Amino acid sequence: MSDILIYGANGYSGRLCARVLIAGGYQPVLAGRSNAVRGIAREMGCRGIVVPLDDAEGLRFALEGVRLVVHVAGPHSETQEPMIRACLDRGVHYIDLAGKVSELEAAYAFDRQAADAGIMLMPGAGFVVVPMDIAARMASDALPGATSLTICVATEGGASRGTIRTMLKDIDRTGVRVVDGSLEEAAPARTQYSFHVGNRSFEGVLNPWRGDVFTAFIGTGVPNIEAYQALPDFVVRMMRGRMLWMRDLALRFGLRFIPEGPSDEKLAKGRTYISVIAANSDEKKRIAFSGSEAYLFTACCVREIAARVLAGNAPAGYQVPSIYGKDLLDGIEGVRWIQV
Ligand SMILES: NC(=O)c1ccc[n+]([C@@H]2O[C@H](COP(=O)([O-])OP(=O)(O)OC[C@H]3O[C@@H](n4cnc5c(N)ncnc54)[C@H](OP(=O)(O)O)[C@@H]3O)[C@@H](O)[C@H]2O)c1
Structure with missing residues (x-):
């Protein structure tokens, strides 16, 4: 059973996140709406699941045993809500690559429900923001x-x-x-x-x-x-x-x-x-x-956040990335501090 499920894993950023997570020692499940995700999962030696976002029962099944969803299917304004609802339902932590104020605000509306469900919602887990x-x-x-x-x-x-x-x-x-x-x-x-x-x-x-x-x-x-x-x-x-x-x-x-x-x-x-x-x-x-x-920075942010979530550092409710502090950036290859 895998701890992490990447949804939208056949897209460019999804594949890159998968590569970086696998290189970091994780074995994510790769999911998406199209059959292409199966071939990608096979190539990467992972389990692949095809499930559209409007299949609530299929998503429930896909999230069985998962602890963290990395939601990479975008534009997030069109894809976020069904996956957040599935995570709330299943008690699974959620991060995504939303980068726009409107997308972050939309996820913020689920703050109370996430707190009640004991899960962390952290949209904006990529280079932006x-x-x-x-x-x-x-x-x-x-x-x-x-x-x-x-x-x-x-x-x-x-x-x-x-x-x-x-x-x-x-x-x-x-x-x-x-x-x-x-x-x-x-x-x-x-x-x-x-x-x-x-x-x-x-x-x-x-x-x-x-x-x-x-x-x-x-x-x-x-x-x-x-x-x-x-x-x-x-x-x-x-x-x-x-x-x-x-x-x-x-x-x-x-x-x-x-x-x-x-x-x-x-x-x-x-x-x-x-x-x-x-x-x-x-x-x-x-x-x-x-x-x-x-x-690359995005995929490394996802890896660093995933490591913290799986180690139990995932406060319930809507959270911003700065809860993880400078330490998170120090774990990312290529960061050169110029003025601190
Ligand atoms: N915040 C950041 O720093 C950051 C960094 C990288 C990417 N992003 C964002 O992440 C998103 C994905 O980027 P990308 O580079 O991977 O793009 P991409 O290569 O075009 O991939 C898009 C992925 O989303 C899936 N998708 C789109 N609409 C969907 C829907 N309605 N239901 C289910 N799946 C859907 C696509 O599935 P199909 O192949 O089946 O169409 C594909 O897997 C974009 O919105 C991008 O702006 C943000």
Whole structure:
């Protein structure tokens, strides 16, 4: 019997999570809605289960004996709820790769039920939001009474089809920032912020859907929080509502012509850069580090969280990744601290 079930395991990120978990000594069950998952499970020497998310009885059966679900099927806005309900029903801990504020908020609505069921719900267990959420907590701990957090990210190495699909869907939609202790609507890319990590400098634009705005608010209570991200120029234009024909074309026809996700070479070469500034009227504290490529980072976050959950460190209810602290990032290959 396996402790971990990965749902969406035939997708790019699901396969990568499986590879990293198996290399870490785990033997996950690989599940998904299509038959492809069986072949992948066979190749990886794991058990495979085909079950669609609308088959509640099938999900019940699939979760028999499982202690943790890693839910990787996305867009999560379309897949989260049935799996969370199945986990509540079966008393199984749940983590996923949701990365948008709306997806994290949707999972937060199950906080009370998760607490009652004695299970942990931790959406955002990938590169978005784990490292930023932990760094935000570190920065606010370094400056007690901080009144603002500015959370900045840059990545090198490309994106998976699944991420591009999820991002394009809502690219020009209003998101949030935290203003005076409340979530307030904010339009994407309307403000800019320059940041640096070591000797690398970046121009970020406001990314108001990135989930760490929400989790950092829950985890730190700092009353003003904004997320910035360095993005290619054509993405910034779409965020500002321009060139949306390109988005429509990509969603309808274009995605199948691009690679499923970064190649192994890109995974090995890519890097991520994170800088979080906590400030009050007199002082600033900064946490900065670089890490491995974002999808590899994601799979390592899943492995590190899984290890903690299976060791019994899984508080009931909705939890943000920063509960695991800097120690979690220290366990991830390739993390280089620049300012702590
Ligand atoms: N937070 C982060 O840092 C992070 C990192 C990586 C990925 N992600 C997110 O994770 C998701 C998956 O990414 P990916 O790279 O693996 O994409 P992908 O290669 O396109 O895989 C998507 C997976 O989701 C499954 N799926 C989609 N809709 C489904 C539904 N309604 N019911 C059941 N299964 C469904 C697909 O199954 P079929 O093959 O049967 O269609 C496939 O297994 C995306 O939303 C992406 O944004 C987030």
